[in-house]
Amino acid sequence: MTGRAAQGGAAGYADAVRDNGSLRQFLHGLPGVDQVGAEARAAALGTRSIKKGAKAWALETAIRMVDLTTLEGADTHGKVRNLCAKARRPDPTDPACPPVAAVCVYPDLVAPAVDALHGSGIAVASVATAFPSGRASLQTKLADVKEAVNAGAGEIDMVIDRGASLAGRYLDVFDEIVTVKQACGPAHLKVILETGELATLDNVRRASWLALLAGGDFIKTSTGKVSPAATPPVALVMLEAVRDFAEATGEPRGVKLAGGIRTAKEAIRYLVMVKETAGERWLDPDLFRFGASSLLNDLLMQRTKERTGVYAGPDYFTLD
Amino acid sequence: MSEPHPAGGGSGGRLDVRKTYKLYVNGGFPRSESGRSYEVRGADGAFLANAAQASRKDVRDAVKAARGAFAKWSGATAYNRGQVLYRVAEMLEGRRGQFVSEVAACEGLNDERADACVDAAIDRWVWYAGWSDKIAQVAGGTNPVAGPYFNFSVPEPSGVIGILAPQASSLLGLVSVVAPAIAAGNTCVVVAAQDRPLPAITLGEVLATSDLPGGVVNLLTGFTAELAPWLASHMDVNGLDLAGAGADAAADLEKAAADSVKRVLRRPAAEPDWAADPGTRRLTAFLETKTVWHPIGV
């Protein structure tokens, strides 16, 4: 791979990505993360009390940030069509409820999703690069991406090569992301770090910066297939990374939290974290997403309670 | 409880609902997997109840439960353990009446002495509740090594402790061997006094309602001579308290314990005065001391 360069506004980091040693030095030269301190800060942000108008705004915003997801071996065209109907109109009793940001599926189900979401403004996101393990040849992974993009996916969620990352072959990981970004064409790229495997917050910081330098539009926590997935301290470190990256390069990049977020309460806590860590600019589906399935119904139930004043029940919302 | 009740039983002709005494394992109350039971008689020979007769498989299951509970219990803060233990004391106090009648019946004590015994047991439990966040300060500390190193020693719980509860003192003695082991962060499998097991099961009920996580204490009733060898030889048990071992069995149990180098609290030569100040021996017996070194420099 010749003529390697950090992408976009990160051109100023050309020296850092010149070879594996330099990249390693750069990543390991970032400020460390104290685990206890980070967890305490994340927990403190979780004590904010969000009520009334502020809560209603947060619920609506969270709904608009959901990437409604189905990634099962048993998925069919029918399942995807149902999900897309839900994406367009999440609350069967309230047309004023906003639609979600995107629907996220496997590459061979992009076509029916594109069809079902035609004209809705909702994006079709596809996982790719041998999701979820990432263990396949580069050739296979790129073919995966191209298939999804050709079928009409506007967003690609890729997995990084964790084996290479844990073995310290940072440049290999970097190069792969750059190549995948090229194969995406007009589609935007989310880079899944699989934070549950990274084990330490220091590693989360390094992986975040690596993905941003390589041109990822979004950094994403997890495939949803490994536990733990998104957690408050991990989200904190990733939000700090995009904040610092934006300050250094002028380019705002996004964060997607996926895996393990089931309740509206958790989602609102994360929005508080976004606001007080990265800033209000990131309170937008362009820069922040929740990858989820069951979260949506809890958001809808809480939204209904804010609207009607009484606690809602699950029978009044669809299971798709 | 000394005569079979005439039809109509209790006071005013009401029949009472009798308790079934089962084992306390992993936070629940199973019967013995062997399905066996044995008669428990009072000091006066009267029938009191049928208690479960635990088997070696019950021992095996109990050890598994204790091991499963160890990470979380030893990983809790000392403050949290102290809070839970104090809650146990609150629950014990609330069930005073039942303990007094069981101890009186099992040990043949009059009301006054049974009262004093239960009082002492509750106060003993409170004593140990207050140790969990202090033992580290008494048994640990920094060591002024001759070099530029920061050096400190911390006591840590050994793991799963097998305890043979005292045979005569069915509540106070029981509390005196169980509370110190868990205050220090260990989990345990306890073989209750063979002929006087009822207070132990009622203690299990108290533990189950006290925020104590399941598996931290497991209580088995049955024949000590049958169960003890399985506990003593179990390779996943880290410590052994032989307070209730038979005189002729103790040496063999110690031998069996040697196969995994268990920490052993030997059978006392004479029946201890359980009411006396226990000191810290039972706390430190099942604590490991870890010493850590770190250089001091720029």
Next chain:
Amino acid sequence: MWDYAPAPEARETARLRESYRMFVDGEFTDGAGESMKTVNPANEEVLAEVAVATPSDVDRAVAAARTAYDRVWGPMPGAERAKYLFRIARLVQERSRELAVLESLDNGKPIKESRDVDVPLAAAHFFYYAGWADKLPYAGYGPDPRPLGVAGQVIPWNFPLLMAAWKLAPALAAGNTCVLKPAETTPLSALVLAEICQQADLPPGVVNVLPGAGGTGAAVVRHPGVAKVAFTGSTGVGKEIQRALAGTGRRLTLELGGKAANIVFEDAALDQAVEGIVNGIFFNQGHVCCAGSRLLVQESVYDDLLSRLKRRLGTLRLGDPLDKNTDIGAINSREQLARIRELSAAGEAEGAERWSPPCELPDRGFWFAPTLFTGVSQAHRIAREEIFGPVLSVLTFRTPAEAVEKANNTPYGLSAGIWTEKGSLILWMAQRMRAGVVWANTFNRFDPTAPFGGYKESGFGREGGRHGLEAYLDV
């Protein structure tokens, strides 16, 4: 774009009364003198009338404490004393929300802090010391350490309930009886604690609470019937007390002021260091004796750290202490506000640069925006004198040895903070800090098991841990 809606804790939870009386010999009684008013510093409204203890009331209280000591508490077995203290701990937990709201009303601190820090720690102190009452032979003071008698205890306004717990719990556990004088501006939570003692059936005279001002405190401290004096407050008053007790043979411990250095090395975990700095000086509006009021930054990381710090200060929310989202509450009194303003003006006059994030201050009440001064040097008043407010002085250093020198270059010695990812450096610095509490990669952490107290003019004696018993034993 997204404003947090007001999220107030309900004022009624405090069960505020129109008037509060002093607690002597197990009963709430009127005093011999006039009463005073206590005010909510967030809006200057009168909260309640409070009895003021005169010297004759002090006499009564000391006599009651002495009688209780001789006849009841002194002879009582430790195991029984322990159970009283456990009851008190549980009652504090049960009434925790009431105490937290009351504390925020009387003191001005955010409900988030009184709820999450002050009240839980107060309960924890009683729990911890309860367990020592029957274990004194194991505390390292000999086989049968005896108590001293009546303890006279004077506490400050910054952590009213918590300071009461820090004083009462070890004293009672060791077998002493107490006469406690809460601060003039914050008497209410101590009086509810007295009620809790009543609910616990604590024998009369064991704990006595005498509200009042400087005069009451002086009477308690100088009373010949008091065997042991414990004082937390300003260094100036501490010195007066030490002078007053000279030659009397009465025991004394002092917990006084500080001017702690919070030291950030270039290899620190910067985001967590920022949290530690913010916590160090803005927690409790900086009304903390161990506040990290001097930030010492290694030059190489100065720009990065300051920019992160200023950005972080922009997210601090100042306002109604009862709002659950408030981070910075009110300054406790008009007098304290005047002092903070005076020293801040001195900072500007001496040439330091002053900066605050944009901050709207309410019209009524006593308020001061979080403030930082850069370009501060050791000789400036704001680097030497304790401000006791949300004001941070920023200085720089180049090497560890220079950091040590600057940190120790003060008559105070209560606490210090060290931020670096290098373990051996933490231990090297900790070894050299002339301070009673050293926090590494954290700040303002308190625990009943961990001894707390100062070097030099920050006082002597320790509170917390096994060490905290020594002050109350005849050893």
